Amino acid sequence: MTYRSPSLALSALLGSFLTPAVVAFPAHEDDPKIFDQRPAVPGPGYRRAADPFALGPRDLASASAASTFASQGMRLESWLTLSELGGGNGNDCWGYAAPSGREYALMGTTRGTAIVEVTDPAAATVVEIIDGPNSIWRDIKVYQDRAYVVSEGGEGIQVLDLRQVDAGVVTLENTVTTGGSPSTHNVAIDEDSGFLYRTGGSGNGLRIYRLTDPANPQFVGSWSQRYVHDAQVVTYSSGPYAGRQIAYCCSGFGNGSIDTGLSILDVTNKSSIQVIGQLDYPNASYSHQGWLSADRTRFYLGDELDQNRDIDLTVTRVFDVSDPGAASYIGEFTNGIRAVNHNMYERDGYLFQANYTSGVRVLDIDAGPDAPPEIAHFDSAPDASGSTFNGLWSCYPNLSSGIVLGSDRERGLFVWSFDPLAIDVADAELRELSPGGESVIAEIRELTPGTLDTATISLIVDAGNGAVTIPMVPGATADAYEAQLPSFPCGAVVEWYVSATTNSGIQSTFPATAPLRPFVSLVGSSVTTIREDDMGTDAGWTGGLPGDTAIDGAWERGFPIGTRAEPAGGFPSDDDRLCWFTGQQAVANNADADVDGGFTTLLTPVLDLSGLDFPAVEYERWFSNVFGMNDPDDSFVVEISNDAGATWTTLEVVDPLSAQAAGGWFRASFLVPRFVVPTDQVQVRFVASDLGRSNIVEAAIDDFRVYDAACSAPVGTAYCSSAPNSIGSVSAIVGQGTDFLTRNDLALLATDLPPGVLGLFVVSANQAFVPNPGGSQGNLCVGAGTGRYLSQAGSADAAGTLALVVDATAIPQPNGDVSAVAGETWNFQCWHRDGNPGPTSNFTTGYSVTFR
Numbered sequence: 001m002t003y004r005s006p007s008l009a010l011s012a013l014l015g016s017f018l019t020p021a022v023v024a025f026p027a028h029e030d031d032p033k034i035f036d037q038r039p040a041v042p043g044p045g046y047r048r049a050a051d052p053f054a055l056g057p058r059d060l061a062s063a064s065a066a067s068t069f070a071s072q073g074m075r076l077e078s079w080l081t082l083s084e085l086g087g088g089n090g091n092d093c094w095g096y097a098a099p100s101g102r103e104y105a106l107m108g109t110t111r112g113t114a115i116v117e118v119t120d121p122a123a124a125t126v127v128e129i130i131d132g133p134n135s136i137w138r139d140i141k142v143y144q145d146r147a148y149v150v151s152e153g154g155e156g157i158q159v160l161d162l163r164q165v166d167a168g169v170v171t172l173e174n175t176v177t178t179g180g181s182p183s184t185h186n187v188a189i190d191e192d193s194g195f196l197y198r199t200g201g202s203g204n205g206l207r208i209y210r211l212t213d214p215a216n217p218q219f220v221g222s223w224s225q226r227y228v229h230d231a232q233v234v235t236y237s238s239g240p241y242a243g244r245q246i247a248y249c250c251s252g253f254g255n256g257s258i259d260t261g262l263s264i265l266d267v268t269n270k271s272s273i274q275v276i277g278q279l280d281y282p283n284a285s286y287s288h289q290g291w292l293s294a295d296r297t298r299f300y301l302g303d304e305l306d307q308n309r310d311i312d313l314t315v316t317r318v319f320d321v322s323d324p325g326a327a328s329y330i331g332e333f334t335n336g337i338r339a340v341n342h343n344m345y346e347r348d349g350y351l352f353q354a355n356y357t358s359g360v361r362v363l364d365i366d367a368g369p370d371a372p373p374e375i376a377h378f379d380s381a382p383d384a385s386g387s388t389f390n391g392l393w394s395c396y397p398n399l400s401s402g403i404v405l406g407s408d409r410e411r412g413l414f415v416w417s418f419d420p421l422a423i424d425v426a427d428a429e430l431r432e433l434s435p436g437g438e439s440v441i442a443e444i445r446e447l448t449p450g451t452l453d454t455a456t457i458s459l460i461v462d463a464g465n466g467a468v469t470i471p472m473v474p475g476a477t478a479d480a481y482e483a484q485l486p487s488f489p490c491g492a493v494v495e496w497y498v499s500a501t502t503n504s505g506i507q508s509t510f511p512a513t514a515p516l517r518p519f520v521s522l523v524g525s526s527v528t529t530i531r532e533d534d535m536g537t538d539a540g541w542t543g544g545l546p547g548d549t550a551i552d553g554a555w556e557r558g559f560p561i562g563t564r565a566e567p568a569g570g571f572p573s574d575d576d577r578l579c580w581f582t583g584q585q586a587v588a589n590n591a592d593a594d595v596d597g598g599f600t601t602l603l604t605p606v607l608d609l610s611g612l613d614f615p616a617v618e619y620e621r622w623f624s625n626v627f628g629m630n631d632p633d634d635s636f637v638v639e640i641s642n643d644a645g646a647t648w649t650t651l652e653v654v655d656p657l658s659a660q661a662a663g664g665w666f667r668a669s670f671l672v673p674r675f676v677v678p679t680d681q682v683q684v685r686f687v688a689s690d691l692g693r694s695n696i697v698e699a700a701i702d703d704f705r706v707y708d709a710a711c712s713a714p715v716g717t718a719y720c721s722s723a724p725n726s727i728g729s730v731s732a733i734v735g736q737g738t739d740f741l742t743r744n745d746l747a748l749l750a751t752d753l754p755p756g757v758l759g760l761f762v763v764s765a766n767q768a769f770v771p772n773p774g775g776s777q778g779n780l781c782v783g784a785g786t787g788r789y790l791s792q793a794g795s796a797d798a799a800g801t802l803a804l805v806v807d808a809t810a811i812p813q814p815n816g817d818v819s820a821v822a823g824e825t826w827n828f829q830c831w832h833r834d835g836n837p838g839p840t841s842n843f844t845t846g847y848s849v850t851f852r
Contacts, residue, residue: 491614
């Protein structure tokens, strides 16, 4: 994220990004939300009750393209788009439970506040929309049967009457403008004491109101020593602070960005507020928001601008507040994902964080209060990544039903069920899998006892021919389950993950990114990294080639600003954040400087893959073409050459209607010999095009790697027994070379033959078992459609061997030679003369080869 200097003329900036009515002033100095504003996603929204058998929710960026939301331990019940909520963009959310037990979401937008019934979370329904001042920033809290809404757009406090919400009636009961400036950034309520706190707005600290009459908040005092961006205020009921009201304030000078930190105030006496703690923390940029643990021993704080740091990840600061008057900074933790943390709240020992482009992330405080592990997530912004201020603004986890609400800037209101399982697999990061198969052991822990549906515990495996589900069975220890990965040919690229579901139907996986991002392993006794390009340097890559026809959007290497169609920086695992991408944007909101009028090509350097056994290439890919006025009709094409670009073979084509054509980083892995013979002249090229109807086309490539797998596994498989021959041996076949059609280097060697006997290889696509055919002493193991290698008939040498060179383009069949096709299995056997004791014949065992 590139932050603009505060000295820039704000009016000019806002004129470039927003309509004049949307926002009047930033919430704090140089607030970057202004620069990351994007249009609302049009829909279509989702109600699980209307489509209970859907494979999963779809986020349609246009009528003909879809992208799946990534989730773990959370199920989408409803998604209401911003058009359903009155238009504009989204901001804060909160929840309300009526005396009847019916539940409601209160969702803020740039235009007002929407009240949505979520009693049936799978069929959420809009009840009312209350207009408010136009502003990016709106905040909502509830006390008894009133909602209190504030904004940076002014109008003080809007009081919404919720007493008749069950009848579908919500009214704007009052507007309170006492207490100075009408603008406010956030609002906090201490429900135990019945006081409301306006925070921020025009440089303010706290402005305090008594809610004895909930319809008419009475201004009773203020604290203005520091700017307060957000706060949590609680009344202690026990211990040394019993009866005292303590405010935990994210504060600083200069609208919060100077000397930023955590202020702890005793606000019991509104006319004499006392500072009992002022804490800072390392690498502070902007203390934004935080929340207490249930036992009030920890305060978790998010810094909204710490993405300026070298480590550009979601970081949460932890303070020991066991004694508020002697609080101390403990340290920080990260979930390893690059996103801005915004708002967080606690429930039942879990910390729910709204982290913009990575959505809601759920952390298990009970499992580790100072570094809680992440146990669940839902990414509401599949087309955004990195440190931009797009995606999930806030979340609310504290309705009694247990559902979780989320408010997204571009997509509106989300309603989720939450019921996770903790899954772990030892050594899952290993790159290689044994060619003979391997046991996978998973530990699955129920976070809520009795929720695991053991019949759903599965190992999902895909070696390129479609996913296969392997049930997992109880292991040797408690909570352990295991399954056997089948054997795969050497060099195979295998995707796999573990999946389990609760009795309520909510899926958890390991890795948590599956099935969108499963583990990827190569089959071999050892795997070596040959090359790794993180795009920190050009490393010999070329973007934009002679002959490219695109008039705009040529490939370049750098840090993309990020738009609705283009990523914000490289793949999230990168610290350098650089990548190759199409069409740098002039400003963050402009998604039109994309690929136009033709195609543009990105080319790797020449790669020497000669001498490698089973080389594979892997890369992270971004492609988007779903935005624009027309239906998407452009593909993203990746090709490979083994003669320095003289000829090209297709590796993959990302179809314009596929789920991977709407943005988002996806990993692709390919075994090179399946496509071309590995030589010292290998190159890969990536082609992004806008050739048909004009659309917004953006692409990016990052983290390009080359691996090589090595192993001594045979190229084929022996099958079908035979009888001993005249020298007392059972003759067999040994495969040499590989089973790759591109290499076409398969050779077979018949062994343990009587020296000097005549031999002939036969082949069939079918297997059989015919004992003593025609009086032979062996077993015929090939079936109907048998072909004979007459031209390579010969006599066994003195060592008792006879060789066959297999030309996969000319396999003999009764009606003529045929070419083998990838995925086909051909079965071989060697017939030979024998004497046992008189003249007869015999066979080797059968040998089966599946070509790749």
